[in-house]
Structures are given as structure tokens and as C-alpha cells.
Amino acid sequence: MTNQTDPLVLFMPSGKRGRFPKGTQVIDAARDLGVYVESVCGGRGICGRCQCEVQEGNFAKHGITSSNDHISPLGEKEKFYASKRELKEGRRLSCSASIEGDLVIDIPQELQINAQVVRKADDGRHIDRNPAIQMCYVEVEEPDMHKPLGDIDRLLQAITKEWGFEDIKIDFSLLQTVQKTLRKGKWKVTAAIHRESETARPHLIAIYPDLKNEAYGVACDIGSTTIALHLVSLLSGATIASSGTSNPQIRFGEDLMSRVSYVMMNPDGDKAMTNAVRESINELIGNVCKESKVSREDILDLVFVGNPVMHHLFLGIDPTELGGAPFALAVSGPIDTYASELDLQVNQGARLYMLPCIAGHVGADAAAVTLCEGPHRQDKQMLVVDVGTNAEIVLGNRKRTVAASSPTGPAFEGAEISCGQRAAPGAIERVRINPETLEPRVRVIGIEPWSNEDGFEALATKIGVTGLCGSAIIEVVAEMYLAGIITEDGVINGDLAQKSDRIIQEGRTFSYILWRGKQQLAITQNDVRAIQLAKAALYAGIKLLMDKLEISEVDSISFAGAFGTFIDPKYAMVLGLIPDCDLKKVKAVGNAAGYGAKMALLNQDYRREIEVVVTKIEKIETALEPDFQKHFVNAMAMPNKVEPFPKLATQVKLPPRQDPSNSAGVPKRRGGRSGGRRAR
């Protein structure tokens, strides 16, 4: 019903635009264009959630000159709101202001209404919001003997009338509290409505007296080693607080398979582990609530991801079947249930969503990484790698995506390396070897200068140099190869013992002395073999997927997880962990699993997206593929005997190694943070 003389309205930052007749309310225009604008009070001008800003000026590119007389003057509702709470200069309420001419309107993306909430620095990416929970303020008719509908029935009628939800179902536990809540709020309440999907039957899951202008969610990644949990405002999208802890299941077994074995050997072992992980999560929820002064009662939605064994144990499912072929998952589809079913201490009606698993070895965490990076959303070939005890690998584009899990073992995490250790002060994290003298320089966590620079000695004496963390293990083997200490087939060249006293014989093989201090740190032939095996497994898995897609190179590589954050992609490429790729297109994406969980928390469209994507991803079981063994053997070489290896050595231009302080392009490790051991 619009025509070309109607005002043109452009919404930022989405860039969506359309023409609307004069007098159209801004919120209606936004919703008409699919611009998400939060509103809790249903246009009564009391929640302030629908604030917008009119941009003034000439937006020639868009053919718009916007000015503040193109919008209706401040109305009664806005004046009332401004008198009760703060309405910043230039801010308007979308439910009150109407369009009177061409406009450029900015919808602030992370609007904080409640002052006590401390805004945490987020990772800068923006997630479009469409949460599964909607807060709906309503005014309910008082009981009337002539129309004896129940209190709940009148409440549901009001929600239907004012918010358009039809055939609402109410959670059983609310039956017991609804009468008190309605009377406490003097027949004004805020209802939390949840839908499992946009078309699903709406469920009333919580009721608060009067206007309830906040609602929170939790996004959590349950790793084998660590659990990371984030408290997120469902109304602003902001991450309010984060907390992490070691997975308490470690006491039942360091790695996944030893935990599965524990269950097989101990009746009710699974229950003990289930309780342990749920207790930890309850503690983490307590931490983030305390930090941000948010009540557990205000947490209404929770999204969890984890590898298949963590997924099963968290859900209370015996993981025994995952311990052997055919690695049958109890359930691979998404889980949509009540948090109370998992004994989580949040609002009684709070919902819980778990992303689907891709396969018996490729879990909901890999699904979340996939959702975050989105190989299925692009035309180019994207490789996504999440390295832990196993490496989950997803490769493809919008046409076709394949996934596998490759048994890298824990070497990349330093677990099978003679001088490996967790990333902690005193651990070597960077290594350079002079190919002429074979003398090394190292950088140590907690010590700013390199080992050949002023000030290092004093700090090293104080802190101690105790081992190599994951990133250094990759670097030292790569540098040894580049310096010629290791041959192409991975043998430490004993002939060099004549040239340098750092090459020493131990039995029938040789070692390289990386560090001589209080503790001597040597890289043994076994260490090199362990890295060779791990990198061969990873590369063979990747190569297998590339074969499936019939491609010989990838367009981009996303390294997820802590390991990816701290290793230098150049060295990963030198060693042949990853295939040939433009270095600029190799990026560390951090906790992509946790970020994927947050996406699913804030926007139910992402849930639908990943649910469809996992069914389309082709799962490759490395153990069943004859080529895997062949690729594995080839990849034992330094770098790899397979394509695109021959191209690699000439392509990788390492930065000049003369200036040790030149760390451009080398990710900085933050002191003391755990890295490189994020087993999953």
C-alpha cells in the first residue's frame, strides 16, 4: 500500500530500507522490514527497549536527507518514560515516534536498560537477535463471577490479544504460583513465552509481577578439560559475565576414552560424572550471577555444546556405546527441554537447548564451530579445524560439506612429549633456531624478553624455565626441520653432532638440547615421532576430506580452540599440519564452539540452520576409509609427501628471524592463560 511519494526509511546497521506512509510508527516500519526491535511492554512506552536514534544529515548514497523534523515530536509516552528513567539526547521510543519524512534510523544493538548490569567487552562480532524467549508485558482482566474463566485462562487471553500468540500452553509449575503473581503485580505481569521454533506452539514458562525488563541466557561449552560459560542478556544480546573451570570429570579420567572406560568398569560411574559436570555448571552459573548481580531466577534459556561424550554425560546418558564401533550416539538430533530436567538451578521454567551432534566422534561442539564459521554459508572452500585429543575437521562450502574426526592423540597438547607441559609461567612458548649455528632462542611465558635479550636471565632465574607448551612443541619441531636438524623423514641428523654440542646421542637415536638451565630440556627422537604421528593424523584427515570434495587446495582455514589461538599458522604449515593456503586466509577463531552456542542462544534461526546443516554434512569415518592409512603414512614426512606439499616449501616465507622483538603476525599469549591443551 506504499507508493513512491511515501517517506523512505533506512534502518542502520542492517541497511534495510522501505517506504512507509507518514504517521507509521517506527517500530511497525522496522518489523515490516524484518529489523529486530525488542519490546517488552507491547508499545506502552514503559520498557524503553525499543529505543532508536534518528541520524541527521545528507545520506546521498541512499538518496535520503534525514532531519529531526522528519520524525514526530516527542510524545506523551516518551516524555513520561524520560521522566521516570533516562532517555538520552537524540534517543526516541520506536513504539511512540512516527515517520513524517525520509529518515535514517539507528537501532542501538546492545541497549542496556538496567544500570546495575556491567557490560563486558564482547568479541566485537554482532549477532542478529531473534531469541526463543520473548518477554510480554500484559494487563490482565480481574476475575468476574459473571465470566468465571480461571486466572491463567484470562492471562493467556490477554497474551493472545496483545502479543498474537495463539494456543499458548502453560508450564505445569506455574499453575501453583500464578494467582499470587497476578495479585502481587495488581493484574499487570510480564510473561516469558518460549517457542521451540517460530511455528511451534508457544509455551508460557515464567511470569513476573509488573514490568520485567530483563531476561538472561547462558551459553556454555563443555570441553573434556575445561568448561566455559557465558551469561548473556536476551534483551540486549550483550555478554554480561563469563566464567570457566576445569571439567571435574578429569578425576575420573584425563581423556574421553578413559572416562568411557570408567563408566564401563563402574556401575553408576556415568551418574557420578553427570552429577559432577552439572554441579560445576551450577557453580559457574552462580559465579556469573554473583559477578553481574543477576538472579538465577532471571535465567530463562540455556544453550550447551560439547563433544559426544560430554554431550551424553551432561544429558545423563551412559556413554558406553561411544566407546566402540559403531560409536552409536543415543541421540544425534538437537535437545530442546527444560533446564530443570538436568537439575540446573535457574528459573523453574527455563529452557535448555543442545546443538545436534554431527557423528559419534564429531559432536555438538563441532556443530557449534561450524555454525560460527559457516562453511555452508559460502562459495569458497573453508577448512575448519578444532584440535584437541581428537581433531574435528569440517570442510566445504554451501554446496557440499564433509566432516571427520582424526585421532591426533594428545601430542599437540604436550601430553606425550618428554618436556611438554601445560601453558603456564615458565613454559617455553616460542622457539627460533639459527640454521647456521643451530643455537636456539626462546620466549617463555611470563618473561617479556627473548632468551638472548637483556633482562631475560634475571627473570628466568626467578620464574624458572620448566618445559614446552603446545605452541612451542610445534615451533621447535618446525624450526629443527628448517634448520636441517630433522631430515624429511623425521630423523634427527646425528651427523650434526660434530657441528653443535646441542645434538647428542642417546642410545641409538639423537636428541636436540633446546635448553640448558636448572632443568635441561631436550627434544628427543620420540618427541619428534609423537609430533609426526599427530600431524600425520590431522593432515590425513584433512586430505581425506579434500579427496571427498575432489579439491587440492582450500580457500581459508579457521583454527578453533585454544591450540589454534596460540600456535603460529606458519609453523603449522611448515610442519604440514594443514594444507597449502594463503597465510592471510588462515585465522585463529578462538572459542568458536562457545560463540556458536551464543549464536544459537540469541537467535533461534541459527538453531534451525545448524539442525539442517548437520543432516547435510557428510560424515567420514576415518577408520572405514582405506585411503586414510595411505595419507597417514605419506604425512609422516616433514612436511608431507602428498600434494600440495611440493608447493609449500617455496611458498612459505618466514619473517626475518634477526629481530626477536618483531612479533608482528605472531599472536601474543596473555600471561598465564591456559593454552594448547584444550582437549575435547
Place this chain on the structure above:
Amino acid sequence: MTNQTDPLVLFMPSGKRGRFPKGTQVIDAARDLGVYVESVCGGRGICGRCQCEVQEGNFAKHGITSSNDHISPLGEKEKFYASKRELKEGRRLSCSASIEGDLVIDIPQELQINAQVVRKADDGRHIDRNPAIQMCYVEVEEPDMHKPLGDIDRLLQAITKEWGFEDIKIDFSLLQTVQKTLRKGKWKVTAAIHRESETARPHLIAIYPDLKNEAYGVACDIGSTTIALHLVSLLSGATIASSGTSNPQIRFGEDLMSRVSYVMMNPDGDKAMTNAVRESINELIGNVCKESKVSREDILDLVFVGNPVMHHLFLGIDPTELGGAPFALAVSGPIDTYASELDLQVNQGARLYMLPCIAGHVGADAAAVTLCEGPHRQDKQMLVVDVGTNAEIVLGNRKRTVAASSPTGPAFEGAEISCGQRAAPGAIERVRINPETLEPRVRVIGIEPWSNEDGFEALATKIGVTGLCGSAIIEVVAEMYLAGIITEDGVINGDLAQKSDRIIQEGRTFSYILWRGKQQLAITQNDVRAIQLAKAALYAGIKLLMDKLEISEVDSISFAGAFGTFIDPKYAMVLGLIPDCDLKKVKAVGNAAGYGAKMALLNQDYRREIEVVVTKIEKIETALEPDFQKHFVNAMAMPNKVEPFPKLATQVKLPPRQDPSNSAGVPKRRGGRSGGRRAR
């Protein structure tokens, strides 16, 4: 796609018919016509639930000559079934037999498959079945590393493929057991699928290994005084066992309002009453399971009815709001939830349905009575009365139905009568007074002869004659009126003391000595007044509803509950409890509330029906109606001063009172059964 030369098939007892091409399977023809045929195995010929019988002979009225060569010969599946279990002579499996010519096919209505189940005599009425739960036998694909769908996901796929249910949701608790169940059943399992409505999303609520050829439900009426519970086969419709008990809440208060007061005075008083009633129900479930050797685990659906206070307390809702105007129900709509939410010890996934309430004083029990009797299903004006401490009254037809609750008080139950008592051996249940001599004859519970017959004395000495139960109280007052002992305004006529020594003066009023024995039982002026008040309240309520409908007479009267079962409708009419009506159209309908619950248990269409009906019933709050008081005062007279009273006296033809053994038309009381005190 059928034509007039195709065989004609008539299904009995439904009478549904249609033409089907030769070769059509009987089960497909039945379903096509909407004839409910159970099948658990999905046409594999192993459950035997779809048995039918071919009627042979000439059905001239229907133009059908049926013979056994009009149906396919016994097939392999049938032979196999007959070899494993019993297939009676003439019986066929609908999933195996196909139509080869005109047929009359009988679908046995209550097929018992499991021999250990004892069939209980039912009340003879037939309920068409369409339960909310369907048992679905499926064979599930084994796990395959190439297609790593979870076990549950493959199970759901199989159910979708074989049973047509789409987008099935699985109950959370099943995640933990599904893998063991699938393996125990060697990938053959029976899934119980529940839908809240025909169009609602199907939920998988239970899984049994292999073929599970039974499923049970519970129908329960929670009265203020007694709880009655029935175990019903969801697959055959048969009532397997019944059990009843006193409502344990009686210790918190005899009547409803004293229980509400208890809650108001005692914090957590509601929780104590909730626990008490739930425990009782768990015990009753234990009783019926034990009696019928059915496992609690096989109970999958439960339907409850009760008055508003019982409804709320059972659901765990504080009933305080029901204690005063505006008598706000927490919820009036239907409840559809899990039995586990109410701590009922049945299958973990079992569902629970509670019928909607009509109003704050007219509960789910009145809704069930309405569903059972169906005033809304007919053109004639039907009056349904359920008498307890309050009388619930529903009146109307398919065009318009009205309902009210009238405060009769407990006089009809004998509670305010000087010689009233519970129906038990020794209680007088029938009374006749000779209008000439004013001498009474009585019949006593537990004694077969009337008091003037041989053999009475001996038994009376042994058992004792201790009081009057509800039915006798009505009769004695009516007989006193008919004998002229009571005047039209309810005064015991003292002048008659000269004629009979049974009329005695007590203070300023007179009494009638009904019984002289060890205990003297007298009907006092106060007793007559109490009955007057109760009957006036009941009649005024009925009259109010008749006024609303602008009718002066009703076409039929259904008396629900124990009171209705044991009183003689003639006397109810003499006293003016109920309006003028053809006596043949006055019937006692027994526990219509329990029967309505059973209807809703066996056929979800009845749930939808009553959900719609209650919203259409007009609720009349007697306290708000100025005419109620007027009707009440008029109805204090014996019988009533209001229309249609003048017609009544001439219409009621009492049976000859000469022959005391002539009990034709008088409902027989079974010895010792509680009657006349079913307060609600």
C-alpha cells in the same frame, strides 16, 4: 476412485459402509470409513489387535449378501498368528484379510489379547475409542558408521516411516534408557506416542522392547468424600479393575469450605492436603494393578475429574481464592501434563489430563457429568443434577446450555438430620406411611424384608435399626406430606396427635416417630425444615436456569452421583426437588463423573468436545441473581409454590403401596454400599 460395481462393505456395530475395490485390506477400508481398528504391530500380523469377524448371510436391508468367499482365504500372517496365539474360529486379522466381495464385518469392541487380564463387568455402555496414546511397533535400523544418526533419531525415523507421525518429540527421560531398550529388543521396539490433540506434535513417551501388546489408562473421580479410580485397557476399552477409598483430606475438614479454611489458617496446609490425595491415588493405583496383575509401568494415560477445590488441591494449587468472592479459579481450562509432575507412580512418561472446570463452583466433575450425559448433544431440554453438599446443575440442549451450583447444604446426605446417618447396614433406606393409620413401614439396609414382613424382626434385632440414610430422609418427608402429616408450608400437623401416638409434641413443635425400637427414630420439625431448605435451594437453582432458558418444563432429568442412584425420583418430585417431568425420562446415571473421565480417557475427541462445551456453557452465579432468593422462598413450600407445581400432584402416580415386596421401579440398593452421602 471407487465405483458402484466395487464390493460394498458394512462395518458393525458402527453401521459405517462404503465400496472398495477388490483386494483392499479390511483395515484400510475400516480406517477410510473412520471405523477405529486398533493395531500395535503396524500390519505385521503379530499383535492380533485388529481382529474382525465376517458375518455370513443375507442382509437384505443393506443389500448385502455376505459369505466367507467374499474375503480372501486365510493368509500366511494369519496362519502364523494362529499358530503362536489363539485366532478363534471365524476371526480374521484386518491387516491381512482383503475384500473380495460384499461383506458385513464385525469389529469386536473389547478384544482381550492378554489372557491374565480379568475382564470386569462394565456398565454396558460403549465408548468409541480414539485414545491419545498409540502403541507403535517398529523395527529400527541398526547403527551404521557411514550414517551416524543417533539411535533415537533412527527410531523416530522408523516411526515416521511406518506410522506416519511427523516431527516427533521425545521425552527427555527416555534419552537415558533408549539405547538399552533398543538393544534388549534387538532393534524391535514398541513406542508409545502421545498427542495432546489430533493435530498436535506427537510425543514419544515410552519405549518397550519388542512387541508390547497392552497399554493401560486410569480414570479417576476425586470427590470431597470418596475417590473412585478405574484401570482401563487403552487397547480394548475394557475396565480391568476399580478401587475406591475415602478422601484422606477429610481429616483436614469434612466439607470443602472447612478444607479451604484449613489452608487459610495453616501455612503449607494445602501441601499437606495435596500430598494426602496424591498418596491415596497412588495407593488406589497399586490396588487396581495388584488386582489385575498389571504393572504400574504399563499405565500411560490418566484422566482426573473433581470439583474445583479438589481439582486445585490435586494439582498442588492453593485453593484460598475459591474460599470467597469472586471465587477465582487459578485455571479453568483443561490440564494436559505429565503424571510425574503430580508424583504419581506410573510410567515415567505417562500423561495426565484433567477436564476443564466450568466455574469456581462448578468443576471438572460437573464437566465430566455433562460430557457423559450430553445435554449439548440433543435437541430436547435435559436437566442434569449432581447432588452433594452443593448441587451442580446443568440444563439445556445443543443450542444453549446453562449451569449453576446451588448451596443445598448437607441435609440430603443426612448430615443435618437428627436421625440421619451414612448408608450402612442398619440404616433405613425406604419408608412408606399409611395415610389412613399414619403407621409406617420401612426397609433397612442389610435386611431383605420390609418391617411388616416375616423375618424382619429377627434380623432387625441382630443388625439394629440405627438411623435414616439420604434416600429415606427424602422418602419419609415426602410420605409425611402425602399422608397429610406435613402441611404445604412444612409444618408437622399437631392436630394429628389425637389420631396417632406417632405424632408427639416436643416444646412448641411436633415430631413424627418413625421407628420405635432399641433406638427411637423421630422426624422433628427441624429435620423437615432442613430438608425444606435443601430442596428449596436445589429447586431454586433449577428454576433459575429454567428462567434463563425461558422454559417451564424439562424433557429429561439425569440424577448423577450416589444420591441420585438411591433416591426414588418419584419422591424427589413429590417433594419438589426437581421440576415436573415424565417419570420415564428421569433416570439415575450413577457415577457419571467417573464415566465422563473414562470417555475422555478412551477418546481424545471427547476432550476436545468438553473443552469447547465448557466455554459455551453460560455460568449462572446464584448469589448474583436477584430471582434466586424469590425462587428459594417459593420452593420452601411442600412441594413448591412455583410452576410447574400445580400440575405435579396429579401427575405423580405412586405405585400401589399394599405389596411391600413390589419394588418394581424402585432401584435396589446393594447391601452395605455407601449411598446418599457422596458430598462433592
